[in-house]
Amino acid sequence: MSLDTGNGQAVDRDKVVRFHEVSFYFCDLPDDDTGEIEAAGTVNQVFTQLDLELPSGMLSVVGENGIGKSTLLMLAGARLIPTNGRVTLFGRDTNEFAEAHQRPELEEERNRLVSVIYQNMEFETNESIGTLLEAVAEMGNFGGSSDEFLSELRSALELDPVLNKRMQELSKGQLQRAVIAFSLLYGSHLVIMDEPVFALEQPQKERTFEYLLDYSRRSGTSIYYSAHDLDLTQKYSDTMLLLQKNDAPLIGPTSQIYTRDNLEQAFQAPLDTLYRRDYLYREMLMHTLKR
Ligand SMILES: Nc1ncnc2c1ncn2[C@@H]1O[C@H](COP(=O)(O)OP(=O)(O)OP(=O)(O)O)[C@@H](O)[C@H]1O
Ligand SMILES: [Mg+2]
Structure with missing residues (x-):
């Protein structure tokens, strides 16, 4: 299947993201920015010579804290540019979007190809959620009736009770559901979601992800996400990317990647303690956000 990527070229929709020998590091440059890495305060190398092909569909990114899930998603979403090597997004070098x-x-142009939900988002607007949803629906790019899609999203993401509220008045879980609705309404070909549901209760997480998987399959929209809830990543993804500390990442159909051996190897921990970590991580995030 092909689509217009914004520069008039039609490319293969299945070639969503490719990493070509990608290295990436964060570094705090000194004030007199000499541009020399050796002069930098701290250099944090996250990826070295990473080659990856990320397919269409629903993809979960899994791995321990600090391994690079958010960094990888931001590189795929053209929000970070590789230090070396290149990332292509529907065939276009993300370096084109550096500015x-x-x-x-x-x-x-970039956002039409890929939109991103960040791990922590803050908003300053006085508009109500209902008004904002309508505004995003109007600029949406999903094809078909925006009214129908909007009411589908309001129901699937349980937004009716908060339509008159402002962003600042929402609970973290309500905010996460609203942001998911915005991202789908905008209608990018790829939607990246970094920890999009950590504040939701378990049954609501399940309902949300059931909807996302169904939507991705119906619409052909690819959704890449990270989540610490391992059960969720297993149930709701076509492909799993498992980042490992001392080895190349594993990628493939979720049923093949999600095995006890692979998970214990990647996390260097027994499986039952990993489930306990899911819970602790959520508690930690909620606590941080309340402050
Ligand atoms: N802005 C930054 N500046 C410097 N180092 C950073 C920055 N952001 C992340 N890092 C470092 O890069 C590495 C990868 O971080 P990243 O946030 O991608 O991990 P993660 O797998 O998403 O973690 P988590 O599970 O906590 O969400 C970590 O060692 C982190 O400390
Ligand atoms: Mg992260």
């Missing part, structure tokens, strides 16, 4: 934050038309 997106300074050029609104480039930013929109």
Whole structure:
């Protein structure tokens, strides 16, 4: 299947993201920015010569804290640019979008291809959720009736009770559901979600992900996400990418990757303690956000 990527070229929709020998490091440059890595305060190398092909569909990124899930998702979503090597998104080098934050038309072009839900998001607006949803639906790119899709999302993401509220008035879980609705309404070909449901109660997480998987299959929209809830990543993904500390990542159909051996190897821990960690991680995030 092909689609217009914004520069008039039709490319293969299945070639969603490729990493070509990608290295990435964060570094705090000193004030007199000499541009030399050796002069940098701290250099944190997250990926070295990473080669990966990420397919269409629903993909979960799994791995221990600090392994690089968010960094990888931001590289795939053209929000971070590789230090070396390149990432292609529907065939386009993400380096083309390096200046997106300074050029609104480039930013929109990028966002049409890929939108991103960050691990922690803050909003400053006085508009109600209902008004914001309608505004995003109007600029949406999903094809078909925006009214129908909007009411489908309101029901699937249980947003009716909060339509008159402002972002600042929402609980963390309500905010997460609203943000998911915005991202789907915008209609990018790929939607990246970094820990999108950690604040939701378990049954609500399940309902949300059931909907996302169904939506991804119906619409052909690819959804890449990270979640610490291992059960969730197993149940709701076509493909799993498992990041490992001392080895290349494992990627493949979820049923093949999600095995006790692979998980214990990647996390260097027995499986039953991993489930306990899910819970602790959620508690920690909720606590941090309340402060
Ligand atoms: N802005 C930054 N500056 C410097 N180092 C960073 C920055 N963001 C992340 N890192 C480091 O990069 C590595 C990968 O971080 P990343 O946030 O991608 O991990 P993660 O797998 O998403 O973790 P978590 O499970 O906590 O969400 C970590 O060692 C982290 O300390
Ligand atoms: Mg993260």
